[in-house]
Amino acid sequence: MDFAAYRRWFAEVLERIDAGAVEAIADLFARARAEGRTVFVIGNGGSAANASHFCEDLVKGTLRDFDRQRRLKVLSLTDNAAAIMAWANDEGYERVFVEQLRTYAAPGDLLLAISGSGNSPNVTEAAAWANDHGMITIGLTGFDGGALARMARHNLRVPIDNMGAAEAAHDVVFHYLVETLCGRFAHEDGIPPRS
Secondary structure, eight states: OOHHHHHHHHHHHHHTSOHHHHHHHHHHHHHHHHHTOEEEEEOSTHHHHHHHHHHHHHHHTTOSOTTTSOOOEEEETTSOHHHHHHHHHHHOGGGTTHHHHHHHOOTTOEEEEEESSSOOHHHHHHHHHHHHTTOEEEEEEOTTOHHHHHHSSEEEEOOOSOHHHHHHHHHHHHHHHHHHHHHHHHHHTTOOOOO
C-alpha cells in the first residue's frame, strides 16, 4: 500500500469512530473542570506515550489566557518512572497504576484508560479499582475493546484490528478534544474568541 492508499484507508478508520462518544468524553472533561476534579490518564507502550502527550495538551493547550483561566487538573500516571518501577518490582506490573490511584484519586475524579487491546492487566485493574471507588471511568480501545470496553462506564472504541491505526486514531481524538475544550473553556471564562 502506498501513502495515498494508506491515507484513504485511515480516513475510513476515522469515519467509523462514534462521534457521539467523543462528544460525551468532552462533556465529562468539562464537568470535571467545573467541579475541580482531577483527570488521571494511563496506558502502556504507545498508549503511555499518548497518555503523556494528551496530558500535556490538556494542561496547557486548553488555555488561551494563562493568567485568567481556570485550569483542568490532569495527571498522567505513566510519567513517574521511579514509582512505576518500584511497584512493578515489589508488587507486580499489574499494580503500577492502581497503587498511584490509591495515593492521589478521590471519588468523582476521572480515569481515562487507554489500551489498544483493552486487555492490559495494569489498565483493567486500575479501571476496576476506579469503578469500586466512585471514579468515572473512560476506556479508549481498539480491536474488539477487550475487558476494558466492558468495564469502563464510558467507552470509545476504534473499530480496527491494527494497533498502530488504533493509537493514531486515539491521538486524532485527543487533538480534537483539546481544540474543542479550549474553545469551551474560553467561552466559560469570558475569554474573547481568536481573531
